[in-house]
Amino acid sequence: MKSTITELFGIQYPIIQGGMAWVAQYPLAAAVSNAGGLGIIGAGGADADWVKNQIQEAKKLTDKPFGVNVMLMNPMAPEIARVVAEEKVAVVTTGAGNPEPYMEMWKEAGVKVVPVVASVALAKRLERVGADAVIAEGTESGGHIGELTTMVLVPQVVDAVSIPVIAAGGIADGRGVAAAFMLGAQAVQMGTHFVATKESIVHQNYKDKIIKAKDIDSRVTGRTTGHPVRTLRNKMTQEYLKKEAEGATLEELEQLTLGGLRKAVVEGDVLNGSVMAGQSAGLVKEELSCEELIQKLMREANALLK
Ligand code: TUI
Numbered sequence: 001m002k003s004t005i006t007e008l009f010g011i012q013y014p015i016i017q018g019g020m021a022w023v024a025q026y027p028l029a030a031a032v033s034n035a036g037g038l039g040i041i042g043a044g045g046a047d048a049d050w051v052k053n054q055i056q057e058a059k060k061l062t063d064k065p066f067g068v069n070v071m072l073m074n075p076m077a078p079e080i081a082r083v084v085a086e087e088k089v090a091v092v093t094t095g096a097g098n099p100e101p102y103m104e105m106w107k108e109a110g111v112k113v114v115p116v117v118a119s120v121a122l123a124k125r126l127e128r129v130g131a132d133a134v135i136a137e138g139t140e141s142g143g144h145i146g147e148l149t150t151m152v153l154v155p156q157v158v159d160a161v162s163i164p165v166i167a168a169g170g171i172a173d174g175r176g177v178a179a180a181f182m183l184g185a186q187a188v189q190m191g192t193h194f195v196a197t198k199e200s201i202v203h204q205n206y207k208d209k210i211i212k213a214k215d216i217d218s219r220v221t222g223r224t225t226g227h228p229v230r231t232l233r234n235k236m237t238q239e240y241l242k243k244e245a246e247g248a249t250l251e252e253l254e255q256l257t258l259g260g261l262r263k264a265v266v267e268g269d270v271l272n273g274s275v276m277a278g279q280s281a282g283l284v285k286e287e288l289s290c291e292e293l294i295q296k297l298m299r300e301a302n303a304l305l306k
Helices: 004-009 026-034 048-061 077-086 100-108 120-128 150-160 174-182 204-212 235-245 250-257 260-267 279-283 290-305
Strands: 015-017 039-042 066-071 091-095 112-117 134-137 165-168 187-190 218-221 229-232
Touching (some): 015 290, 026 039, 026 048, 026 290, 048 077, 077 100, 112 120, 120 134, 229 235
Parallel strands (some): 039 066, 165 187
């Protein structure tokens, strides 16, 4: 299935794996790229040496293009941005901020620059400064989120820019992929379903929590602090939301989520940790390999789009 995005990235299928902090390490990224999608290593809050090592390990596992996500709230983002350019990674995606300071360096290195946006205004601005495509991410997504839903954000971004648009947020099956194309997207980015694949390094408890999740199991903490984060509900979200409603201080609230993603991913503490996942967790029914997942998505989407 060809699109402007499969052509731009040199990939077989219009499926991109989100560059999730802690979760999206080289075994997952390489598996997705080997299966014909675009795998992405999530730099998250790591340092530049860690990212460099991840890139070099991924290169050993795949000859196909892959990407790196730079989480712009990370204080080490400037050094990570340099590593991405030096290693001549095929694609860089960015999140949680404005990547303008790094655009020139990446473009000069031949890296395709694909920022995540949660609004039309930022999409237009980044097109003007040279973004090759944008990922329009709706509030259904896991982790750090914007306000608008995928259903309303994607078509508005498609109308506002001439570069290709990738839809993200709330997509976990072939119906979602087909719907994204109907909205004018040229590819999808999925996170949650890839967290629960065989090649994902997260603790089994994390995968099981996604697979068991129902439609109403998603929560957003931090709406009042200006840093809304979507996770699956557990003891941590219950305490956080109670304290947030009572007007607790930022310090008190941060105490509850400090190191929470590591706790969930590495230790499998899905009670007290931050089990970041999108609303689409309710659609994830089983742990597949990346190859099986991508084949299933394309079979389902093609049947609907033909
Ligand atoms: O970045 C994400 N999702 C994330 S980052 C992350 S790391 C983290 N770890 C622990 C606690 C909290 C976060 C987890 N999930 N998605 C991409 C995304 N970017 N969504 C929304 C945005 C965004 C928001 C505002 C992009 C740009 C923006 O503009 C700011 C500006 O400067 O204009």
